[in-house]
Amino acid sequence: MQAMDKQAYESFRDTMRRLAVNKVAPHAAEVDRTKQPPVKSHAGLSEAGIVGLGFPEEFGGQSGDLLSQVIAVEETARVCATTGLTLMTGWAALDPLIRFGAKELIGQIVPSVAEGKTIAGWCLTEPQGGSDLPALKTRAVREGDEWVINGTKRFITNASWAEWYLVLARTGEKAYGIFMVHRNDPGLSFGKLESKMGLRGSPTADVIFENCRIPASRAIGDTTKGYEYMTVSLTISRPLIGAQALGIAQGALDEAVLYTRDRKQFGQSVSRFQMVRGMIAEMAVKVEASRSLLYRAVEAIEENPTNGRTLASMAKMLCSDTAMQVATDAVQLHGGYGYLEDYPVERMMRDAKITQIYEGTNQIQRLIIAKSVYAD
Numbered sequence: 617m618q619a620m621d622k623q624a625y626e627s628f629r630d631t632m633r634r635l636a637v638n639k640v641a642p643h644a645a646e647v648d649r650t651k652q653p654p655v656k657s658h659a660g661l662s663e664a665g666i667v668g669l670g671f672p673e674e675f676g677g678q679s680g681d682l683l684s685q686v687i688a689v690e691e692t693a694r695v696c697a698t699t700g701l702t703l704m705t706g707w708a709a710l711d712p713l714i715r716f717g718a719k720e721l722i723g724q725i726v727p728s729v730a731e732g733k734t735i736a737g738w739c740l741t742e743p744q745g746g747s748d749l750p751a752l753k754t755r756a757v758r759e760g761d762e763w764v765i766n767g768t769k770r771f772i773t774n775a776s777w778a779e780w781y782l783v784l785a786r787t788g789e790k791a792y793g794i795f796m797v798h799r800n801d802p803g804l805s806f807g808k809l810e811s812k813m814g815l816r817g818s819p820t821a822d823v824i825f826e827n828c829r830i831p832a833s834r835a836i837g838d839t840t841k842g843y844e845y846m847t848v849s850l851t852i853s854r855p856l857i858g859a860q861a862l863g864i865a866q867g868a869l870d871e872a873v874l875y876t877r878d879r880k881q882f883g884q885s886v887s888r889f890q891m892v893r894g895m896i897a898e899m900a901v902k903v904e905a906s907r908s909l910l911y912r913a914v915e916a917i918e919e920n921p922t923n924g925r926t927l928a929s930m931a932k933m934l935c936s937d938t939a940m941q942v943a944t945d946a947v948q949l950h951g952g953y954g955y956l957e958d959y960p961v962e963r964m965m966r967d968a969k970i971t972q973i974y975e976g977t978n979q980i981q982r983l984i985i986a987k988s989v990y991a992d
């Protein structure tokens with residue numbers, strides 16, 4: 617993927633911010649209230665070529681590097697975390713396909729997602745657990761020229777909205793394969809849409825496979841190396857979740873600054889009170905520290921995804937803890953108004969929570985980090 621110089625990234629951020637403010641922010645509250653997918657926001661980003669950023673030019677994308685993808689997600693999530701998730705899920709879901717899949721299969725799937733015409737999702741988690749991924753039960757069995765998949769995947773983002781699903785399934789005792797399944801494949805169905813605390817416009821549901829038959833050509837690479845492939849792709853997706861969290865934190869900080877400047881108590885702006893200034897200063901430090909670590913992780917991953925794995929976990933953990941703390945403080949600084957749906961900080965606080973849970977809970981990130989620190 618192509619890297620840019622520092623000034624080019626700054627100008628890209630300006631463009632992204634304008635785009636997010638004009639094309640995404642106007643729909644954010646409605647997407648949350650109506651629990652409908654962010655179709656208009658996603659269309660606005662695809663018209664501007666942003667949806668294609670995470671895909672190679674050869675397959676209709678923009679070949680943007682990881683840092684530009686991070687900036688795009690960050691600026692989108694600053695105004696709407698749901699749209700930020702939609703944007704990054706397509707890139708993460710198809711990362712194993714682009715890295716390890718056959719060109720013909722990539723050509724069949726990626727161009728329409730890169731253009732924003734179709735949506736993708738990825739299916740790792742199962743009802744009995746997400747943290748212990750190797751214990752997954754979904755099984756894929758080869759029968760002639762087909763693979764037959766059986767199992768249930770839980771909490772799948774974009775379920776039913778997406779046309780293509782990347783599925784991690786067991787192919788042997790200790791072997792896993794990755795498969796591309798289409799919404800219309802026989803034997804695929806969806807569970808009920810979950811009713812969630814946050815990210816309410818992003819559909820989440822079970823994806824169910826009952827003797828789901830797909831052509832053998834839909835398997836990605838070596839069907840015994842799926843877990844190794846997924847480990848690489850999670851190293852890419854964790855900074856993108858970090859970016860979503862960082863965007864929420866920055867958005868909440870910006871809202872808190874605006875509100876505390878305007879709000880008057882005891883005859884002056886509350887932004888003049890030392891305790892308020894102290895809170896704003898701490899929020900700003902957390903946001904900047906998170907951004908520094910996130911960009912450092914991106915730099916390491918661009919050099920070598922395997923070496924960047926620990927930094928990816930650190931960045932995901934810090935950015936998401938920051939999002940939760942800063943969004944909670946932003947609500948606090950709005951006083952009673954922060955508790956109302958009329959102000960975006962209420963939504964931001966609800967949206968922030970999931971960033972500490974998905975893409976590996978923050979406890980799991982701590983395990984990965986500690987393992988690397990102890991080198992055991």
Ligand SMILES: Cc1cc2nc3c(=O)[nH]c(=O)nc-3n(C[C@H](O)[C@H](O)[C@H](O)COP(=O)(O)OP(=O)(O)OC[C@H]3O[C@@H](n4cnc5c(N)ncnc54)[C@H](O)[C@@H]3O)c2cc1C
Nearest residue numbers: 738739740741745746747771772773973974975976977979
């Ligand atoms: C809105 C939403 C969207 C999602 N999108 C997707 C998606 O698109 N695709 C997908 O595959 N999944 C998705 N997920 C699933 C998500 O990644 C999992 O929920 C997450 O990985 C945690 O798995 P779990 O819910 O089974 O929790 P569990 O694994 O059951 O964990 C329960 C608790 O135990 C802790 N715990 C578990 N093991 C350990 C340990 N060894 N040490 C210390 N603590 C531990 C966990 O940190 C957690 O606090 C989504 C979830 C949500 C809610």
